[in-house]
Amino acid sequence: MSEVFYITTPIYYVNARPHLGHAYTTIAADVAARFARMQGKDTYFLTGTDEHGDKIVKAAAKEDKSPRTYVDAISAEFRKLWPELSITHDQFIRTTDPEHIRVVQYLLQKIYDAGDIYFSEYEGLYCYGCERFYTEKELVDGKCPDHLTEPEKIQEANYFFRMGRYQEWLVDYIHKNQDFIRPERYRNEILAFLREPLEDLCISRPVSRLQWGIPLPFDDRFVTYVWFDALTNYVSALGYPEGDKFTTYWPAAQHIVAKDIIKPHGIYWPTMLKAAGIPVYTHLNVHGYWNIAETKMSKSLGNVVDPLAMKNTYGSDTFRYFLMREMVFGLDASFSEEALVTRINADLANDIGNLFSRVIAMTHKYYGGKVPAPHGTKTASMDFGLKAGALQATETFEEQMPLMAFHKALMAVWAFIGQLNKYIDATAPWELQKNGQQAELDTVMYNLLEGLRIVTGLISPVMPETSVKMQQHLGLEDSQPVRLETLKQWGCLPSGHTLPKAIRLFPRIETKTDADTTPPPPPAPRGLKDAKPAIGIEDVGRMDLRVGHIIRAEAIKKSEKLLKLQVSLGEEIRQVVAGIAQDYSPESLIGLQVTLVANLKPAKLMGVRSEGMILAANGENGLCLASFDRPVQAGSIVK
Ligand SMILES: Nc1ncnc2c1ncn2[C@@H]1O[C@H](COP(=O)(O)OP(=O)(O)OP(=O)(O)O)[C@@H](O)[C@H]1O
Numbered sequence: 001m002s003e004v005f006y007i008t009t010p011i012y013y014v015n016a017r018p019h020l021g022h023a024y025t026t027i028a029a030d031v032a033a034r035f036a037r038m039q040g041k042d043t044y045f046l047t048g049t050d051e052h053g054d055k056i057v058k059a060a061a062k063e064d065k066s067p068r069t070y071v072d073a074i075s076a077e078f079r080k081l082w083p084e085l086s087i088t089h090d091q092f093i094r095t096t097d098p099e100h101i102r103v104v105q106y107l108l109q110k111i112y113d114a115g116d117i118y119f120s121e122y123e124g125l126y127c128y129g130c131e132r133f134y135t136e137k138e139l140v141d142g143k144c145p146d147h148l149t150e151p152e153k154i155q156e157a158n159y160f161f162r163m164g165r166y167q168e169w170l171v172d173y174i175h176k177n178q179d180f181i182r183p184e185r186y187r188n189e190i191l192a193f194l195r196e197p198l199e200d201l202c203i204s205r206p207v208s209r210l211q212w213g214i215p216l217p218f219d220d221r222f223v224t225y226v227w228f229d230a231l232t233n234y235v236s237a238l239g240y241p242e243g244d245k246f247t248t249y250w251p252a253a254q255h256i257v258a259k260d261i262i263k264p265h266g267i268y269w270p271t272m273l274k275a276a277g278i279p280v281y282t283h284l285n286v287h288g289y290w291n292i293a294e295t296k297m298s299k300s301l302g303n304v305v306d307p308l309a310m311k312n313t314y315g316s317d318t319f320r321y322f323l324m325r326e327m328v329f330g331l332d333a334s335f336s337e338e339a340l341v342t343r344i345n346a347d348l349a350n351d352i353g354n355l356f357s358r359v360i361a362m363t364h365k366y367y368g369g370k371v372p373a374p375h376g377t378k379t380a381s382m383d384f385g386l387k388a389g390a391l392q393a394t395e396t397f398e399e400q401m402p403l404m405a406f407h408k409a410l411m412a413v414w415a416f417i418g419q420l421n422k423y424i425d426a427t428a429p430w431e432l433q434k435n436g437q438q439a440e441l442d443t444v445m446y447n448l449l450e451g452l453r454i455v456t457g458l459i460s461p462v463m464p465e466t467s468v469k470m471q472q473h474l475g476l477e478d479s480q481p482v483r484l485e486t487l488k489q490w491g492c493l494p495s496g497h498t499l500p501k502a503i504r505l506f507p508r509i510e511t512k513t514d515a516d517t518t519p520p521p522p523p524a525p526r527g528l529k530d531a532k533p534a535i536g537i538e539d540v541g542r543m544d545l546r547v548g549h550i551i552r553a554e555a556i557k558k559s560e561k562l563l564k565l566q567v568s569l570g571e572e573i574r575q576v577v578a579g580i581a582q583d584y585s586p587e588s589l590i591g592l593q594v595t596l597v598a599n600l601k602p603a604k605l606m607g608v609r610s611e612g613m614i615l616a617a618n619g620e621n622g623l624c625l626a627s628f629d630r631p632v633q634a635g636s637i638v639k
Pocket residue numbers: 010012013014020021022024025256257258259260261288289290291296297298299300301
């Protein structure tokens with residue numbers, strides 16, 4: 001029987017669209033799953049969406065949708081995104097799946113029957129934004145640390161899980177299983193939490209306050225609050241309690257999460273499992289945050305990067321490589337397109353891309369594309385430590401990947417790529433050819449191609465598309481999926497077959513410093529009449545556009561076209577001269593909401609001062625003011 005591997009991502013909360021942070025966790029899980037398959041493990045990979053709760057109801061209401069329609073739409077966005085990023089999950093779970101709901105209720109009932117869930121009156125400080133109670137200690141200056149608002153004191157009867165009962169057991173378990181939570185800093189963080197007395201966990205909300213949730217099986221006046229609903233997905237997906245998948249995969253379970261949810265995963269979840277008589281998972285793998293200019297990328301802050309846009313601009317493999325290589329798993333990393341481009345040019349276009357095209361081109365030049373046969377001991381001096389280097393790269397890779405130390409695994413591969421590049425310089429195949437050292441040349445060229453075979457295998461979990469492409473060019477069509485074992489053996493590349501011509505794997509990306517200082521030519525207008533050259537978002541941002549309410553309008557003497565308007569911006573009133581007299585009578589303008597360029601330098605028109613400009617379209621039927629489809633406060637920013 002083969003070894004088993006079960007990997008999960010968090011289920012993402014569908015109150016907003018997917019961003020780079022979600023993509024990172026999911027790609028990391030995908031890389032881990034692909035590596036496990038490479039090791040020949042029976043692998044199961046789960047991802048999905050978390051769809052209940054008050055924030056969903058609010059987000060849906062904002063878009064005038066029912067929660068159901070809303071969650072269907074956002075969940076679909078996650079589901080559609082993953083194939084674009086070459087994600088190979090086996091299952092996509094939704095917490096609104098009937099099967100999941102059944103398991104949540106089963107689990108709650110089981111723990112309730114065992115006496116670990118009780119009903120109690122509770123008074124506490126509640127933050128509506130977070131949908132949770134806070135203890136005094138958790139507040140910062142009496143305010144919610146996330147929302148910076150004062151929580152409200154509310155009294156409520158709710159159900160509680162006797163989590164405190166399992167504190168000692170958990171501390172002991174973490175001590176006995178050193179790498180249960182990793183990297184170590186997060187294990188220490190969890191142990192630090194556990195130095196304080198562990199309080200029981202509130203697990204319900206009254207239906208009067210929240211309907212969009214799973215009803216408690218033992219009291220339908222309440223719905224499940226967050227954790228029993230969300231965390232249970234990891235077992236409900238496998239058909240707990242009786243499913244075959246549960247029996248097969250659960251003992252090997254590994255979770256990947258970011259540090260925002262280590263408490264629920266490191267404390268609530270193991271104690272819930274313990275209370276339910278389910279063995280705990282094998283590892284909790286915790287990574288840090290992607291930051292943008294020192295701040296966590298998050299949908300609440302809105303400073304998010306769209307992973308699909310990155311993929312469309314740079315390609316899926318390239319994006320995956322960057323994320324895996326740039327972040328030290330466990331620590332924070334900062335994202336910028338500049339850093340991405342730097343890595344593409346250095347690691348991909350230069351290091352691996354050049355190596356690949358050079359070696360294939362030489363094979364064509366010296367052998368008409370045919371893979372030569374090496375000459376064994378006769379040319380042993382041509383080895384230059386290459387075989388040892390290959391084995392070392394593969395062994396380090398094999399050591400680091402299961403620890404989720406993706407950057408270290410990739411560094412080992414790139415060290416070998418560097419060695420191959422140096423090997424070309426050291427052996428100088430062109431000299432060997434010139435000097436008629438055919439046996440040496442054959443061996444060197446074979447070694448290079450064989451080295452590339454190992455490289456293509458090692459990059460396959462991170463860059464699956466590139467790996468396949470390279471393999472085709474090495475005549476290795478049949479080696480998918482790659483097996484790790486074959487990468488530890490030197491000499492697997494067959495000789496004698498003819499390779500296709502080289503291709504450019506990763507085109508270099510021009511950067512500002514690469515190009516000369518002349519500005520780029522304006523892009524071709526996309527068929528629009530009178531199109532203007534492209535501008536950056538910063539150009540748009542320079543305009544201070546505001547909603548203005550017209551409160552007075554009058555004709556200007558001796559002018560057929562101009563009207564003098566008084567436009568309210570809430571805090572101030574602007575006088576604006578507008579050339580709309582032929583399309584609007586002064587009376588018809590009173591009360592209209594218009595778009596005003598509020599930071600235009602004042603000017604005089606027909607001797608009348610104008611302190612802004614209102615926007616209008618010049619259509620077939622004359623001018624038409626840019627207005628709003630609903631009442632908006634005067635002075636509101638338009639962007
Ligand atoms: N900046 C980030 N860096 C790394 N991973 C992230 C980041 N943001 C979200 N994630 C991933 O998504 C999970 C949290 O998902 P969630 O839907 O709560 O996103 P969020 O943007 O953090 O939301 P919010 O802003 O409401 O806190 C994390 O555990 C992690 O897997």
